[in-house]
Amino acid sequence: KTNILQVSVDLESKKKESGVALLQNLNDLISASYAKRIEVRTADIANQIKFNERAIVNSKEKAKNLQDQINEITAREDKLREEIKTINANTAQILDKREGLSKNSANIENVSLLLLTNFIQNNLSYSNQLNNQFSDLSIRRANLNLEIKNIDSQISDFQMAIDKLNANRVFVSTLRVISQPGLSPTAISAHNKKTLVLSIFMG
Numbered sequence: 001k002t003n004i005l006q007v008s009v010d011l012e013s014k015k016k017e018s019g020v021a022l023l024q025n026l027n028d029l030i031s032a033s034y035a036k037r038i039e040v041r042t043a044d045i046a047n048q049i050k051f052n053e054r055a056i057v058n059s060k061e062k063a064k065n066l067q068d069q070i071n072e073i074t075a076r077e078d079k080l081r082e083e084i085k086t087i088n089a090n091t092a093q094i095l096d097k098r099e100g101l102s103k104n105s106a107n108i109e110n111v112s113l114l115l116l117t118n119f120i121q122n123n124l125s126y127s128n129q130l131n132n133q134f135s136d137l138s139i140r141r142a143n144l145n146l147e148i149k150n151i152d153s154q155i156s157d158f159q160m161a162i163d164k165l166n167a168n169r170v171f172v173s174t175l176r177v178i179s180q181p182g183l184s185p186t187a188i189s190a191h192n193k194k195t196l197v198l199s200i201f202m203g
Contacts, residue, residue, distance in 0.1 A: 045169045052158045052165070059158070063151045066144050073141050080134045084127060091123040 098116040 042169065045165050049162055049165050052162045056155050056158045056162075059151050059155050063148050063155075066148050066151070070141055070144050070148075073137050073144070077134060077137055080130055080137070084130050084134070087123050087127045087130065091120055091127070094119050094123070 094116050098120070
């Protein structure tokens with residue numbers, strides 16, 4: 001938005017010099033005040049941009065740490081799959097052996113059968129523990145992915161704020177004097193009064 005401020009003072013011709021000085025002082029005062037306002041506004045925008053830029057850097061670092069945790073979870077899940085696969089294969093072999101002993105043995109209290117049964121129970125218990133760990137890791141992975149998604153959304157918001165601030169910085173007004181204090185070429189009354197004019201361009 002552009003504004004033009006024009007100030008005029010009607011004085012007798014003999015007071016024209018003091019009138020010009022008056023308007024010049026007004027010009028200096030307005031210019032200094034407006035310049036300070038622009039400086040403060042520009043600095044404020046710059047500080048807000050830096051704040052959002054730091055927030056983006058911190059958010060990206062946090063997202064990277066979360067992704068590292070997900071990678072660790074993936075590695076642990078791979079190991080768990082192998083362990084579960086091994087346990088299940090071992091359990092299947094023991095079941096086959098127990099089945100064979102059961103068919104060939106008339107003694108139900110056979111020690112070998114009891115040992116095999118204990119092995120099977122232990123394997124099943126350990127397999128359940130591994131599956132529980134796998135389930136916990138899956139839940140943790142989902143939560144970490146959700147956190148990363150939220151961080152990505154925050155980064156997008158920070159970037160939008162920066163873009164808006166940069167746009168606002170372009171439109172921060174400037175001030176320029178387009179006409180220094182001067183005398184009107186013609187008198188405005190029979191008493192030989194003169195009009196002193198000062199024009200300032202804002203925008």
